[in-house]
Amino acid sequence: MGRKMKDVLAKSIIYLATGITLCVLLFIVGFIFVKGISLVNWDFLTRDYNEKVFYAFVQEEVVPMTIDAASLSQKDPYDKRYESSLEGPIYIENIGAAVSKVAYKNNATEKEQFVFSYIEKDSPLLSATDSTGKKLSIGTDYILESINGTDFEGLSLEDVAAQINHETGELKIKVVQPGGGVRSNIITTLYMVLVSLLIALPLGIFGAIYLTEYAKPGRLVNIIRFAAECLAGIPSIIFGLFGMAFFVVALKFQISLLSGSLTVAIILLPVIIRSTEEALKTVPTAFREGSLALGATKLQTIFKVVLPCAVPGIATAVLLSIGRVVGESAALLFTAGTVAQIPGTLFSPGSTLTVQAYYVAKEEGNIELACAIGIVIIVIVIVLNILSRITSDKLNVFNKK
Amino acid sequence: MNKKIKFNTKNLDLYYGDFQALKSINLEIYEKEVTAFIGPSGCGKSTFLRCLNRMNDLIDSVKIEGEIIFEGQDINGDIDVINLRTRVGMVFQKPNPFPMSIYENIAYGPKCQGVKDKTQLDTLVKESLVKAALWEEVKDRLNKSALGLSGGQQQRLCIARAIAMQPEVILMDEPTSALDPIATAKIEDLMSKLKKDYTIIIVTHSMQQAGRISDKTAFFLMGEVVEFNETPVIFTNPADKRTEDYITGRFG
Numbered sequence: 168m169g170r171k172m173k174d175v176l177a178k179s180i181i182y183l184a185t186g187i188t189l190c191v192l193l194f195i196v197g198f199i200f201v202k203g204i205s206l207v208n209w210d211f212l213t214r215d216y217n218e219k220v221f222y223a224f225v226q227e228e229v230v231p232m233t234i235d236a237a238s239l240s241q242k243d244p245y246d247k248r249y250e251s252s253l254e255g256p257i258y259i260e261n262i263g264a265a266v267s268k269v270a271y272k273n274n275a276t277e278k279e280q281f282v283f284s285y286i287e288k289d290s291p292l293l294s295a296t297d298s299t300g301k302k303l304s305i306g307t308d309y310i311l312e313s314i315n316g317t318d319f320e321g322l323s324l325e326d327v328a329a330q331i332n333h334e335t336g337e338l339k340i341k342v343v344q345p346g347g348g349v350r351s352n353i354i355t356t357l358y359m360v361l362v363s364l365l366i367a368l369p370l371g372i373f374g375a376i377y378l379t380e381y382a383k384p385g386r387l388v389n390i391i392r393f394a395a396e397c398l399a400g401i402p403s404i405i406f407g408l409f410g411m412a413f414f415v416v417a418l419k420f421q422i423s424l425l426s427g428s429l430t431v432a433i434i435l436l437p438v439i440i441r442s443t444e445e446a447l448k449t450v451p452t453a454f455r456e457g458s459l460a461l462g463a464t465k466l467q468t469i470f471k472v473v474l475p476c477a478v479p480g481i482a483t484a485v486l487l488s489i490g491r492v493v494g495e496s497a498a499l500l501f502t503a504g505t506v507a508q509i510p511g512t513l514f515s516p517g518s519t520l521t522v523q524a525y526y527v528a529k530e531e532g533n534i535e536l537a538c539a540i541g542i543v544i545i546v547i548v549i550v551l552n553i554l555s556r557i558t559s560d561k562l563n564v565f566n567k568k
Numbered sequence: 569m570n571k572k573i574k575f576n577t578k579n580l581d582l583y584y585g586d587f588q589a590l591k592s593i594n595l596e597i598y599e600k601e602v603t604a605f606i607g608p609s610g611c612g613k614s615t616f617l618r619c620l621n622r623m624n625d626l627i628d629s630v631k632i633e634g635e636i637i638f639e640g641q642d643i644n645g646d647i648d649v650i651n652l653r654t655r656v657g658m659v660f661q662k663p664n665p666f667p668m669s670i671y672e673n674i675a676y677g678p679k680c681q682g683v684k685d686k687t688q689l690d691t692l693v694k695e696s697l698v699k700a701a702l703w704e705e706v707k708d709r710l711n712k713s714a715l716g717l718s719g720g721q722q723q724r725l726c727i728a729r730a731i732a733m734q735p736e737v738i739l740m741d742e743p744t745s746a747l748d749p750i751a752t753a754k755i756e757d758l759m760s761k762l763k764k765d766y767t768i769i770i771v772t773h774s775m776q777q778a779g780r781i782s783d784k785t786a787f788f789l790m791g792e793v794v795e796f797n798e799t800p801v802i803f804t805n806p807a808d809k810r811t812e813d814y815i816t817g818r819f820g
Contacts, residue, residue: 453662453664457666457726458676458680459623459653460653460660461657461677461680461730461733462650462677463676464680467680565667565715
């Protein structure tokens with residue numbers, strides 16, 4: 168075989184490998200987008216996973232319907248959450264909204280429910296308040312459960328419409344905001360990123376400073392470095408088990424944001440130490456000598472000259488860490504829990520997006536929802552990447568001329 | 569003319585691990601003069617220069633024996649190194665301005681010493697830049713990064729930075745070897761001006777440079793001072809054969 172042939176062969180193998188890699192990546196991302204994109208909308212991002220029950224106080228006011236009957240019947244409340252639309256919609260004048268009866272499905276339970284399918288723009292529902300006078304918003308897929316104490320369960324849509332029309336004055340309506348959103352998971356994820364970075368960044372950066380600036384090269388440094396590398400190679404489920412045994416049980420932090428953050432912080436440490444160390448090593452010795460020759464102390468040299476030069480590298484560490492926290496699920500399953508809620512304090516549990524994706528896929532078999540969460544995760548990672556890149560460019564002392 | 573001795577080294581030996589880089593150096597450096605160290609690469613002249621402000625402390629394997637008396641005190645003993653370095657400034661071979669603004673570069677040293685007063689810093693920055701003959705070129709861009717300056721300007725900035733500490737001595741380690749002839753000429757001019765106020769010790773590879781600017785010259789070879797005398801004497805009437813060979817270009 169000639170040399171030319173070999174070249175061509177080698178080249179095609181390289182191209183093929185690159186092509187396969189790219190295809191796999193595109194296929195996975197594409198799969199997740201195709202599966203999940205239909206569920207991603209504003210409501211998905213702003214609602215919690217659990218449905219929210221509340222009482223709304225509405226001043227009864229007759230509002231005539233402004234659309235014709237044909238277009239009203241087009242207002243089908245059916246979407247992925249409902250199995251089927253049963254009756255309606257019927258327009259109810261004294262609340263200025265149309266109601267339908269549907270078979271409602273959430274968390275694998277199925278129930279007949281009344282939902283708002285159309286709301287007039289002058290409807291008194293839009294100026295509803297809660298018992299303290301705070302403004303509430305009622306949307307077109309909210310569930311109607313009772314009015315002035317009369318429960319609607321088991322009633323037909325006509326009876327419900329008649330019942331509502333019969334009431335006058337201030338109406339007290341029990342409404343349920345449908346769940347299925349990921350707002351709490353997004354916020355928990357951001358909390359988790361914040362708290363774990365707050366713990367891991369100072370530790371990692373100071374550790375790296377010790378290793379590069381203070382430690383005399385020798386056995387101890389090699390052992391520390393080796394330990395950090397081993398730490399980086401351990402699967403996160405092991406850290407999860409450790410976190411559960413140590414933070415959750417032994418230190419009595421409970422399954423909480425704090426336990427989760429501490430566990431993830433341990434996972435982040437080696438990444439941060441390694442990248443910061445690399446960054447510090449690239450700072451020219453000439454800067455250190457220049458600073459010391461001006462009578463600066465070692466600490467002043469490190470904080471005023473060396474660290475600012477290492478900012479781009481440290482930003483890389485932050486970037487990798489964010490990716491790691493957002494992507495972490497195994498360790499958090501044991502330490503931060505699977506409760507879809509916004510953790511009120513450091514000691515309350517909350518599930519991040521990845522844990523939630525695992526939960527809905529495994530416990531509910533809802534692959535579409537998991538894929539929708541996947542889209543949110545991908546977008547968050549991309550946005551955070553861009554943000555940290557911009558800040559690192561802004562802080563890069565070598566970029567300023 | 570009776571000048572004061574600034575540095576007096578007595579039997580200075582320096583080892584990098586097992587390798588002896590300096591062998592029993594005895595030199596007297598007078599104040600408000602330019603003293604040049606010449607010699608082939610690896611002869612120990614830079615190493616000796618770095619002894620004078622204890623920059624060799626940064627290298628772990630270095631061991632120093634003997635005395636360097638600076639203003640009546642042995643600086644190899646138990647002294648305040650930070651204080652020594654504020655009194656003995658240094659300019660390096662490659663211009664090494666910090667990646668900060670021109671102003672911040674000059675103000676860095678004083679700030680590290682705890683000077684906080686803005687007007688005091690402002691005057692210090694201006695004075696230093698004027699003394700380093702850089703003020704006219706940079707006065708409109710003090711807040712721009714020092715990395716945007718040319719190599720020669722950067723080196724003068726480094727000199728200004730050293731001056732801002734109001735040192736007694738300025739050590740220069742081949743300060744023009746990375747610069748073009750025009751920038752070199754400017755720095756040489758600057759040195760002859762600065763020697764009125766400061767003791768200047770310069771390591772150089774260029775014998776012409778040593779001849780042009782220095783008052784005294786020491787010729788180093790293999791870690792020893794072969795000859796130390798008034799510069800004209802060294803260049804016209806060297807006592808040692810090896811010095812003559814070196815300055816006439818027969819080796820090195």
